[in-house]
Amino acid sequence: MGFLRPSEIQWDKLSPELSVSNVEIMGRLPLFGEVDVGGDKIAALHLSLAALVSDSRSTFKNISICGDLVSVLSWMESAQAARINASSVQIEIAPLGEFEINLLPIAQIRSSICLVSALALKFGRVIFSPPGGCNFTHRPIRRHLDLIRSFGIEIRQLDSTLEAIAARAPSEIVFDCSTEFGPSVGVTCHAIIAAQVFEGEITLHNIALEPAVCAVAKYVRKATGRSVLLDERRLTVGPKFSTKKDGNVDVRLPTDFTEVMTYVASGMAAGGEIAINGLDDLPKYVIPLLDKLQIHHSNVAGSLYTRFDTVIHPGYLECRPWPGLPSDIGPLVVAGLARHPGATRLVDLVYDKRSSHLEGLARMGYRVAALNRAFTVEGATPSVDSIVLRAGDIRAGAALIVGALARDGRTTLTNYSQVARGYASLIRDLNRLGASLKSEVPL
Numbered sequence: 001m002g003f004l005r006p007s008e009i010q011w012d013k014l015s016p017e018l019s020v021s022n023v024e025i026m027g028r029l030p031l032f033g034e035v036d037v038g039g040d041k042i043a044a045l046h047l048s049l050a051a052l053v054s055d056s057r058s059t060f061k062n063i064s065i066c067g068d069l070v071s072v073l074s075w076m077e078s079a080q081a082a083r084i085n086a087s088s089v090q091i092e093i094a095p096l097g098e099f100e101i102n103l104l105p106i107a108q109i110r111s112s113i114c115l116v117s118a119l120a121l122k123f124g125r126v127i128f129s130p131p132g133g134c135n136f137t138h139r140p141i142r143r144h145l146d147l148i149r150s151f152g153i154e155i156r157q158l159d160s161t162l163e164a165i166a167a168r169a170p171s172e173i174v175f176d177c178s179t180e181f182g183p184s185v186g187v188t189c190h191a192i193i194a195a196q197v198f199e200g201e202i203t204l205h206n207i208a209l210e211p212a213v214c215a216v217a218k219y220v221r222k223a224t225g226r227s228v229l230l231d232e233r234r235l236t237v238g239p240k241f242s243t244k245k246d247g248n249v250d251v252r253l254p255t256d257f258t259e260v261m262t263y264v265a266s267g268m269a270a271g272g273e274i275a276i277n278g279l280d281d282l283p284k285y286v287i288p289l290l291d292k293l294q295i296h297h298s299n300v301a302g303s304l305y306t307r308f309d310t311v312i313h314p315g316y317l318e319c320r321p322w323p324g325l326p327s328d329i330g331p332l333v334v335a336g337l338a339r340h341p342g343a344t345r346l347v348d349l350v351y352d353k354r355s356s357h358l359e360g361l362a363r364m365g366y367r368v369a370a371l372n373r374a375f376t377v378e379g380a381t382p383s384v385d386s387i388v389l390r391a392g393d394i395r396a397g398a399a400l401i402v403g404a405l406a407r408d409g410r411t412t413l414t415n416y417s418q419v420a421r422g423y424a425s426l427i428r429d430l431n432r433l434g435a436s437l438k439s440e441v442p443l
Contacts, residue, residue: 011074014088015065017420017427022440025404025411030272031433034303037260037278038064038089039253041422043212045111046189047219047251048072051093052082053118053196054223056247058093062278063253065091067421068109075106088424101126104161108132113144114186117194120153120164129161143179143187150175151194171200172239178206181350182321183233185210192216195237196224202237209233210322211254222249255280258328259423260304262398266430267308268293268336269406274433276304284323289333292317313342313379320349331357331395334377335402338366341379348373357396360389361403364411384409391415394422401426405435 012019039062048069051058063069065088073091076082081099085092101123106112110131119126130141148155152169155162177188185208193216195202207213217235221228227238260276267274279302286304290297292314296307319327327350337344338361348354355370362368365383369376386409391397397419404411413419416439419426427437 009077009084009086011065011070011086014086015067015070015420015424017423017425017439018067018070018417019441020416020420020427020439022412022414023401023416023427024438024440025401025407025413026436027270027405027407027409027411029270029405029434029436031267031270031274031405031430031435032272033433034275034277035263035429035433037256037263037276038062038424040211040215040256041066041068041258042111042185042210043215043253044069045072045109046114046193046212046216047253048076048091048093049111049115050118050193050196050216050219050223051249052076052095052115053122053193054095054249056223056249058219058223059090059248059250060093061090061250061252062255063089063091064256064259064424066424067417068111071109072106072112078105098123103128111186111189113141114190114193116144116164117148117151117153117190118197120148120166121151121169121194121197125163125165127158127161127163140179143177143184144190147175147187147190147194151198169198169200173198173200173202174205175202176205177208181352183208185212188213188235189216192220192235192237195220195226199240201239204235204237205233207233207235208322210326211257215251215254219249219251222251223247257283257286258326258332258395260286261329262332262402262423262426263429263433264290264295264306265332265336265399265402266405266433266435267306268295268311268333269339269402270435271308272434273305273307276306278302279304285325289317289325293333293337311337311340313337313340313344313377315342315344317344317346318349319346324349327351327354328395330354330375331399332402334358334368334375335361335399337377337379338364338368338403339379339382339406343376343378346375346377348375356392357399360396360400363387363389364403364407366403382407382409386410386412388412388414391418393418398423398426401430401437405430
């Protein structure tokens with residue numbers, strides 16, 4: 001299959017929920033049926049960025065075309081940086097070499113900063129700015145800037161933007177990928193992506209171990225032929241001795257288990273039985289969490305079968321760096337527990353503040369509160385009033401949908417585009433399970 005011209009790729013057909021502005025949810029409908037999940041969104045973003053500085057044509061399978069991915073791929077096309085072919089489950093990227101090195105059009109995507117070092121090393125300079133993303137807490141980019149400088153790249157201030165200029169590169173890099181929040185997925189991926197261009201050996205300490213990191217490391221090993229060795233939280237990329245020219249690199253994305261847990265939380269809120277298909281091996285946190293919640297479950301041939309006869313408050317949960325319970329799942333679990341008798345305290349040891357979902361849940365009539373890194377949720381019967389809420393970020397918006405599924409009243413969620421940044425088909429899939437979500441598309 002040949003590459004499509006930019007005008008032929010209809011992103012709104014591959015990801016129709018991108019155009020949804022508001023969604024109206026009527027709850028108290030139990031969920032029954034099956035749902036398929038795709039690849040990890042964070043892995044998809046970082047792999048797409050890695051492909052842009054590769055010498056290979058890249059194929060990524062098990063893709064979900066969410067909003068952030070569309071933004072990155074559309075930028076590649078408009079900048080004439082790569083030729084793209086896409087379906088709803090697969091993308092192909094062929095980098096075109098020289099292009100206008102300006103990351104400002106995708107500055108709203110937090111992972112865009114992970115391309116700075118590689119582009120500066122490959123092309124000599126790049127214009128960028130501090131990235132956006134989900135601003136549920138203060139997430140400085142200091143360690144990204146430290147990493148850029150460690151490659152011998154100078155950073156200059158240009159009014160409100162920054163310019164990275166390659167200078168004298170060192171012969172090797174030794175870098176600590178931790179931040180004040182612990183091992184950083186973004187910083188680790190940033191360094192591994194740059195390894196495609198950097199000539200010397202790279203040793204990374206305190207790396208993140210999330211699936212996205214493992215996927216990017218596997219990709220770089222395939223694309224460059226360099227040795228990539230993992231020893232606990234230390235990763236070593238051997239020196240560059242050859243380059244694979246005009247090759248093809250195929251990578252299948254790992255399962256997006258945050259999406260999996262979104263459907264689990266939806267079942268917690270609404271009740272019913274859900275089979276979730278398309279799974280890799282379950283992460284270590286999944287079964288212990290389901291057992292603590294006393295959710296009936298079985299895992300057979302890549303499908304997780306769940307039944308929500310009763311849901312029990314576990315009393316205490318912690319979000320930790322991988323392989324612990326991910327921070328992204330915390331708001332979803334809180335929303336799923338909100339209608340059930342009992343109380344739970346959840347402490348987020350990844351970020352110092354992640355409470356953007358709580359105001360909306362409180363307006364629904366749930367008993368939720370936050371103090372620094374801790375959330376508390378006490379089971380309560382939600383109100384039946386019709387209310388309008390706004391999605392502030394991806395997971396907060398998804399958590400508000402989960403909370404709305406347990407209400408008799410009508411919930412209207414505005415700014416749904418925030419949710420669509422991270423989910424390709426959440427409205428469609430919940431409706432297929434028996435929920436009632438009506439979307440509004442702007443004229």
